[in-house]
Each structure stands twice: as structure tokens, then as C-alpha cells.
Amino acid sequence: MAIDFYQGFKLGIDSAAEQGLNFKLNVYDTRDNNSQIEGLIKNQGLINSNLIVGPVYPDGLKYIKDYSIVKGIPVVNPLAATHPQEFNNPNLISIVNNIDLHAEKLGFYITKHYNPENTVLVLIDPQDPGSKLLSAPLKAYFENNKKKFTFQEFASVFTMELKLMKDKKYIIIVTSPDRKFVIPTLDKLVKLKNSGLEIDLYGHPDWIKQNYNTDKLQLLNTAVTSSYKVDYKNNHVISFIKKYRTAFNFEPGEYSFKGFDIGFYFGHLISKHGKDYLKYITEEKYKGLHNSFSFYHDEKLGYINASLMLLRYQNFSLNLIE
Numbered sequence: 001m002a003i004d005f006y007q008g009f010k011l012g013i014d015s016a017a018e019q020g021l022n023f024k025l026n027v028y029d030t031r032d033n034n035s036q037i038e039g040l041i042k043n044q045g046l047i048n049s050n051l052i053v054g055p056v057y058p059d060g061l062k063y064i065k066d067y068s069i070v071k072g073i074p075v076v077n078p079l080a081a082t083h084p085q086e087f088n089n090p091n092l093i094s095i096v097n098n099i100d101l102h103a104e105k106l107g108f109y110i111t112k113h114y115n116p117e118n119t120v121l122v123l124i125d126p127q128d129p130g131s132k133l134l135s136a137p138l139k140a141y142f143e144n145n146k147k148k149f150t151f152q153e154f155a156s157v158f159t160m161e162l163k164l165m166k167d168k169k170y171i172i173i174v175t176s177p178d179r180k181f182v183i184p185t186l187d188k189l190v191k192l193k194n195s196g197l198e199i200d201l202y203g204h205p206d207w208i209k210q211n212y213n214t215d216k217l218q219l220l221n222t223a224v225t226s227s228y229k230v231d232y233k234n235n236h237v238i239s240f241i242k243k244y245r246t247a248f249n250f251e252p253g254e255y256s257f258k259g260f261d262i263g264f265y266f267g268h269l270i271s272k273h274g275k276d277y278l279k280y281i282t283e284e285k286y287k288g289l290h291n292s293f294s295f296y297h298d299e300k301l302g303y304i305n306a307s308l309m310l311l312r313y314q315n316f317s318l319n320l321i322e
Contacts (some may be wrong), residue, residue, distance in 0.1 A: 001255050002056055005078065007072035007248050009053065011240070012263020023273035030055050034063045042066050049073050049267060050275055065089045074303075078262055079255070081227075084301035092302035093281070093295070095262060102205050102225040103137035105308045109223075109322055110171055110202070111147050120165055121149040124157055124174045126181055134175040134204055149184045156181075157188045169198045177206035186216045191221060208311070208318070217313040223321065226309050228291040230257055237289050254290070261288035262311055278303075 006027065013023050021237065028045065030036045037060055040046055053076040055061055068075045068091045076093045077084075083098040109120070121142065125135040142151060150168075154160040157172070165263055174185055182203070193199050201220040208226055231237060240260060244252040252260075265286045269277045272284075281303055286293040292307040311318040 003078075004253050004255040005056070005259040007244070008252060008259025008261075009263035010259075011243060011247065012260040012265075013249045013267045015260075015264050016271055019068070019268065019271050021267075023267060024271075030060055032060065034060065035249065037063050039233065039286050046073070047071070050277075051076065052300025053078055053262065053266075055293075056080070058086065061087055061089075065092075068092070077264070079258065084298070084304060087302075090300055090302050093314060094302065094304045095258075095293070097206045097225075097227045097305060097308050099133045099205075100137045101304075101308055103134055103141055103307060105225045105310060106173065106202055107138060107141035107145065109310055110149075111145055114149075114169070114171060116147050116149045117170055118167075119149055120170050121151050122160060122169045122170060122172045123151070124155075124160070124172060124176070125153060126155050126176050126178075128176070128178065131175040131204075134177075138173060138175065157185050157192070161188075161192065164192075164197065169200070169240065171200045171202065175204060177204045177210075179210050179212075182207065182210070182212065185186055186212060186220070189220055190216050192248065214313060214316055218226055218316070221312070223310055223312040226311050226318075227305075227307075228253075228254070228258070229311060229318065229320065230290045234289070240289055257290035259286075261286070261290055261293075264288070 013025055017023055026045065026191055033283060037055065046052060046067070051074055055064065056079050058080050061075065061080070064075060065087055068089055072091065074091045074093055075089065076095065078095055081098055083094040083100065084092055084094050091216065123135060123138060125131050152160070152163065167281055172189065174182065174316040176182055189199060189201060199220055202220040203222055203224045205225050207224050240253055265288065265303070269281065269284055273280045281295050293305050294307040295303045295305055297303055309320055312321045
């Protein structure tokens with residue numbers, strides 16, 4: 001993962017350097033060990049940095065927090081979806097959308113596209129820790145929503161069946177990321193759909209990586225939020241893949257694309273604005289190879305990327321709908 005990310009990042013920096021600015025890139029292996037980070041700090045290996053990207057894992061990011069604050073050096077959290085509150089670093093730049101943003105995206109889309117008068121909104125929440133991470137902000141969103149939907153909550157779709165309302169469209173949000181829970185849930189929803197119940201299904205962001213039956217997902221008009229999607233027909237993506245193959249004799253993976261976008265975005269930002277680049281991060285939007293960056297600033301939590309996509313299973317692929 002780290003090597004893929006670095007190789008993509010390096011190509012991103014190289015592409016930004018073509019605009020005329022040279023970069024000094026120092027690469028350190030923290031070995032996922034805080035003692036390595038402490039050694040870098042004591043040896044002043046980070047002292048002249050204008051930007052620190054990583055460490056990759058949350059524990060390392062937490063460990064480097066005090067140094068980042070004291071020295072005023074921005075730190076990019078490149079891959080972890082951990083909520084910025086866990087780091088409490090005003091100099092943190094969070095790339096991957098936290099789960100609260102996914103809930104907000106779902107809530108906004110549902111509010112915008114459905115009529116509460118003929119719609120029942122159902123939350124399927126098995127109450128395990130992974131499900132609660134998504135269900136809690138969703139419930140808060142709809143409790144404070146000006147549009148008041150008929151709202152129901154169940155631990156499973158099997159208990160939901162006992163309280164179905166006739167002539168209503170059902171929006172069903174399944175908050176579980178657990179494949180063992182989701183598979184029978186999909187099977188039951190397909191049966192309800194085939195018996196005449198009108199269903200639009202919304203799932204957990206992790207579903208994209210979990211390989212569910214596409215026919216069933218399409219039948220249920222399933223949509224999921226995502227922070228990334230690679231369009232392999234895009235000319236820029238094709239060009240990147242060719243460059244990556246030439247440079248590394250290997251196919252780029254998910255983390256290679258993530259690395260390129262982060263490297264190119266921050267390289268371009270620094271090239272354009274110099275050491276004052278952070279003043280412009282909320283103004284500089286970016287549409288990358290695999291996702292987009294649109295940052296807002298929180299005085300306590302730092303800079304947070306709020307750009308998210310909603311993807312729907314159609315024609316045996318995931319298509320962008322918003």
C-alpha cells in the first residue's frame with residue numbers, strides 16, 4: 001500500500017514540477033513505529049518541511065500532532081477515513097471523507113429528490129459499532145431536517161416486513177458494513193421488491209469493495225456514497241497508467257491513484273502560491289484521476305475535504321449520479 005502510494009505521489013510531484021518549480025522530496029520509512037517518528041523529530045529530519053504527508057496510519061498521525069502544532073507544519077492524512085476529531089490538530093489536512101460527511105451526502109440527496117408525502121424512510125441498523133458510525137449521524141440529520149419523512153428504524157429487514165405501509169415508496173438505508181449481514185438483507189429486499197414493494201436502497205460506503213451480486217443491487221436501485229472512482233476511459237487516467245507502467249513496470253492500484261492526486265494537487269498549490277499555499281487551499285478546487293478536493297477550514301480540526309460522490313449500480317457498473 002505504502003509503496004503504491006509513494007510511486008503515484010512521486011509521479012504527481014513530477015507532473016507538478018513540469019510547471020516550473022523544483023521540489024525537494026524527502027521519503028522516510030516510519031515502519032509503522034512511533035519510535036521511528038521520534039527519531040526523525042530529534043534528528044531534525046522534518047524541521048525544514050513545508051508539508052508533511054503521512055504517516056499513513058492514524059497512530060502515527062496522532063504521535064506527530066504536537067510537533068506539527070509547535071512547528072506550524074501542515075500534515076496531510078492521506079489514506080485514513082478517521083474523523084479529524086480523533087487527531088485534534090488544527091494543522092491537519094484530511095483527504096478521505098469521514099463517515100459524518102457520507103451521512104450528510106445521503107441525507108441531502110434523499111431530501112432533495114424524494115417527496116415525504118408518499119415516501120417512507122427506513123433505517124436498517126443492527127446496532128453493531130460499525131453500523132452505528134453511519135446510523136448516528138443519519139438519524140441526527142433527519143431529526144433536524146425541515147422535510148419530515150415518515151421514519152422507521154429496524155434491526156433487520158425481517159422485522160420491517162411486519163409494518164409495511166401500502167402505496168408508499170420505500171427508501172431503505174442499510175448502515176451495516178458487515179458482508180454476512182448484508183447478503184441475507186439483499187436477498188430479503190429482492191423478495192419484497194418482487195412482491196410489489198417499491199424500493200430504493202442506499203448502502204454503506206464499504207459495499208463498493210465487498211463484491212455483492214450486481215443483479216440484486218441493480219434491481220433494488222442501489223446507491224452508495226464514495227470518495228473515489230476511477231474512469232478508465234478518461235484520457236488523463238489512460239496517460240497516467242502509461243506513465244506508471246513505464247516508470248515501475250507494474251499496474252497502478254487504488255493507492256497509486258490516490259498518491260498521484262495528492263502529489264499533483266499539493267505540488268501545484270505550492271508551485272502557484274509558494275510557502276503561503278495554505279491560505280489558498282479552500283479556494284483551489286481540484287478534479288483528479290480518482291476523486292475531487294474541495295476543502296473547508298475548521299479552526300480546531302484543520303482542513304477537511306468535503307467532496308463526495310453518489311454512485312448507483314446501473315448497466316452492470318457504478319455510475320455517478322451526483
